[in-house]
Amino acid sequence: MTEMPLSGGRITPGVVRVGNTVRRPTSAVSGFVAELLHHLQQQGFNGAPRHLGRDAAGRDVFSYVPGWVPARFQHWDDEQVAAAGALLRAFHDATRGCHLAGPRSVVCHHDVGPNNTVFVDALPVAFIDFDTAAPGDPLEDLGYMCWTWCVSSKAGAPPAHVQATQVRVLAAAYGLASPERAVLVDAMLERQARNARFWADVQAGSKAVEATAQQISDCIAWSRREHEHTAEHREMFEDALK
Structure with missing residues (x-):
């Protein structure tokens, strides 16, 4: 499937969207993040992606949350x-x-x-x-x-x-x-x-x-x-x- 680079963040490079998933390189915090997202899912908190494991390239795989993310800070009502x-x-x-x-x-x-x-x-x-x-x-x-x-x-x-x-x-x-x-x-x-x-x-x-x-x-x-x-x-x- 086609990989679409996701820009906007500066802390973690190499983040891409693949279909309805987001892939990102693993890091020292990958284990904690995966456990946290599983815990949030178990608690019924729907305001976060789901951790779906790792792909063949060893990258963390997350569910893609549909919607839009602001490119810059602005005034909110x-x-x-x-x-x-x-x-x-x-x-x-x-x-x-x-x-x-x-x-x-x-x-x-x-x-x-x-x-x-x-x-x-x-x-x-x-x-x-x-x-x-x-x-x-x-x-x-x-x-x-x-x-x-x-x-x-x-x-x-x-x-x-x-x-x-x-x-x-x-x-x-x-x-x-x-x-x-x-x-x-x-x-x-x-x-x-x-x-x-x-x-x-x-x-x-x-x-x-x-x-x-x-x-x-x-x-x-x-x-x-x-x-x-x-x-x-x-x-x-x-x-x-x-």
């Missing part, structure tokens, strides 16, 4: 943001207390941006690309989601008070309790800082990622601008979450 928050909560609940989470609360996806989300009829229905999944705290994912779905430092983005309202919408859809709402902005700032550190490590040569020097430099600068924007409007974001 409240219904889309709420659907993303509810999907994340369902994912976390499906992993809560399982052996894969180890001593942590849940298994986190760690990259739940729109670029790793499948949309059907304009609404997010599934997450893809679980290579960064690992035990963690729900706020790690939720902080990242609030940032990448609701917050933007771009000149053409909605004003900060609109962004703050959407952060509240997402937190409510997730079902975040009041004590955790008080530290959600800290979680957003931490994920922005972590993103800047990640790309700085790539720039220093300690991490291998398919990206040009300019792309790497742009990612560092963007992450820092996002952090500055969130810090500047911190009080507004916090007030919206009260």
Whole structure:
């Protein structure tokens, strides 16, 4: 069958679509990802691909999730943001207390941006690309989601008070309790800082990622601008979450 390269991600090269499946090279995390996806299937969580084993070339085989994946970050309406928050909560609940989470609360996806989300009829229905999944705290994912779905430092983005309202919408859809709402902005700032550190490590040569020097430099600068924007409007974001 014809192999169709799937572009858009920079962390894992060599991903292709073959019919109704997705094939990707194995890695050190392949075993964990396969076990996680099997667990999600057993829990009845439908917002993720199924792991179907390996092909003759030794690649991991996953079911292809029909729909569309955004090529870039953009503005989402409240219904889309709420659907993303509810999907994340369902994912976390499906992993809560399982052996894969180890001593942590849940298994986190760690990259739940729109670029790793499948949309059907304009609404997010599934997450893809679980290579960064690992035990963690729900706020790690939720902080990242609030940032990448609701917050933007771009000149053409909605004003900060609109962004703050959407952060509240997402937190409510997730079902975040009041004590955790008080530290959600800290979680957003931490994920922005972590993103800047990640790309700085790539720039220093300690991490291998398919990206040009300019792309790497742009990612560092963007992450820092996002952090500055969130810090500047911190009080507004916090007030919206009260």
